[in-house]
Amino acid sequence: MLAAILYVGAVSLLVIGLAGMLLSSHLFRMLLGLVIAEAGANLLLVLAGYRWESAAPIWESGAYPQLMVDPVPQAMVLTAIVIGVGIQALAIALLVRIRQQTGSLQRDIVREQLEQDLDLELGVKLPSSMHAPSGEGPLLSGTRGAGNEQ
Amino acid sequence: MDGSLFMILAALLLVVVMLTAALAALLSESHLVAVVSLSILSLGLTLLFVLLRAPDVAMTEGVVGVGLSSLIFALALKRLRLYRSSTPAESCDE
Amino acid sequence: MSRSSRSMEWTPLLFSGGLAFFLFALFAVIPFGDTAMKVGTMIHQQGGELGAANLVTAVVLGYRGLDTLGELAILFAAATSAGLVLSNTRQRTRSIKNKGLGELFESAISLLMPLLLLVGVYIVLHGHLTPGGGFQGGVVIAVALFLPTLARGEMVINHHLIQWIEGGAGALFILIGVAALIQGAAFLQPLMAAGEVGRFLSAGTLPVLYLLVGLKVGAELAALLGHLVEDDEPGVQQ
Numbered sequence A: 001m002l003a004a005i006l007y008v009g010a011v012s013l014l015v016i017g018l019a020g021m022l023l024s025s026h027l028f029r030m031l032l033g034l035v036i037a038e039a040g041a042n043l044l045l046v047l048a049g050y051r052w053e054s055a056a057p058i059w060e061s062g063a064y065p066q067l068m069v070d071p072v073p074q075a076m077v078l079t080a081i082v083i084g085v086g087i088q089a090l091a092i093a094l095l096v097r098i099r100q101q102t103g104s105l106q107r108d109i110v111r112e113q114l115e116q117d118l119d120l121e122l123g124v125k126l127p128s129s130m131h132a133p134s135g136e137g138p139l140l141s142g143t144r145g146a147g148n149e150q
Numbered sequence B: 001m002d003g004s005l006f007m008i009l010a011a012l013l014l015v016v017v018m019l020t021a022a023l024a025a026l027l028s029e030s031h032l033v034a035v036v037s038l039s040i041l042s043l044g045l046t047l048l049f050v051l052l053r054a055p056d057v058a059m060t061e062g063v064v065g066v067g068l069s070s071l072i073f074a075l076a077l078k079r080l081r082l083y084r085s086s087t088p089a090e091s092c093d094e
Numbered sequence C: 001m002s003r004s005s006r007s008m009e010w011t012p013l014l015f016s017g018g019l020a021f022f023l024f025a026l027f028a029v030i031p032f033g034d035t036a037m038k039v040g041t042m043i044h045q046q047g048g049e050l051g052a053a054n055l056v057t058a059v060v061l062g063y064r065g066l067d068t069l070g071e072l073a074i075l076f077a078a079a080t081s082a083g084l085v086l087s088n089t090r091q092r093t094r095s096i097k098n099k100g101l102g103e104l105f106e107s108a109i110s111l112l113m114p115l116l117l118l119v120g121v122y123i124v125l126h127g128h129l130t131p132g133g134g135f136q137g138g139v140v141i142a143v144a145l146f147l148p149t150l151a152r153g154e155m156v157i158n159h160h161l162i163q164w165i166e167g168g169a170g171a172l173f174i175l176i177g178v179a180a181l182i183q184g185a186a187f188l189q190p191l192m193a194a195g196e197v198g199r200f201l202s203a204g205t206l207p208v209l210y211l212l213v214g215l216k217v218g219a220e221l222a223a224l225l226g227h228l229v230e231d232d233e234p235g236v237q238q
Helices: A002-023 A027-048 A071-102 A107-122 A138-140 B003-027 B031-051 B055-082 B088-093 C008-031 C039-050 C057-062 C064-087 C103-125 C134-152 C159-180 C206-229
Strands: none
Touching: A002 A027, A002 A071, A002 B003, A002 B031, A002 C008, A027 A071, A027 A107, A027 B003, A027 B031, A027 B055, A027 C039, A027 C134, A071 A107, A071 B055, A071 C039, A071 C057, A071 C064, B003 B031, B031 B055, B055 C134, C039 C206, C057 C064, C057 C206, C064 C159, C064 C206, C103 C134, C103 C206, C134 C206, C159 C206
């Protein structure tokens, strides 16, 4: 019973975060989806080291507890949480730059702008441009590799 | 104590709170509400880690997830000018 | 490039649903609460050799010390690049324009800040005895250092000093690891006697390493928060 509840919670968090990342139309919400998925993954890892009727892995009254939860996944999750906050800050910094460059955080608008910038860079004539292309910027060189996939 | 009614009920309550907060973070109109929901999710996760005998992880999640992450997101909201504009209304930038 | 976003929305949903099904099927066969991992059992049996009362600390700094070094490197890279991206803006006016929170908050924070610093240092120094350690205490210290910025609306964080603290802590961490190499042990293997488990002065170099981790994490995150609060744009409509 307990196992079912916890596993459903962890996997649901992971999948909700992933779906939010894929479906949301706003870049900030995509970042929130990433954080939610991270929480689900961390919970899943801690669940992997759980043991019935056990104690925390800490010296207590002269000895380590007879039965204790596995300390290795806990150590991994501990570092993963701290890395997560670093990644989050980096993503926010990138969002700030994207907003400076394109003036918006809507995914479709940002993507359209990037495509136009790429086309301009490669010398492709635009069929019909809805927006005036923004000028040269450091973003151009940074996204050249990422935009080539289509 | 494991598998007792208390533990099952506590886990169920926390999981429900966490899933609700996750959905609210992704679906709510206001970005501020979304960030606060994320903080609530972290709080639920912290309590769940305490239940699962992981005090170190609970401490990290409590300090980082509830405190620092919310602080970073709040500063980001200010810097990205997302305090008032909800998701549909921001398209007026176009 | 297809513009029909309506039909495209099915693919992510299908993917997420499939992943959920796969994960549920996976975890349905793994027994819960009966971990089969041998590493945990081994560490349980001979964890006392490091002298750390908190076995998670023993794993983080003793058995997986190299991973922790890599983790510090990742955090350093993320924080540094975030600071680079944030500070390298077109307008060079880097000032904070918020007016602060007022008298009440200011006095409350000046009372709170030393207490928070004390709690942070306590958590860092007792990392090998109780839950907590360098990462948690470092975050508390970073937030404590950031509070006056929030209250008064001006930077009190000295970026140069923080850079020196951060670099010095990282270098010392590696130096301790190299010292173990010189003594013929493995890289980052804890030196000195383990001592009596549960005492403050025990576990060899583990508390020193955790103190360095705390300094580094605290300095990095404080610098990051400082970069994030610097508001450089009056309004970025171009």
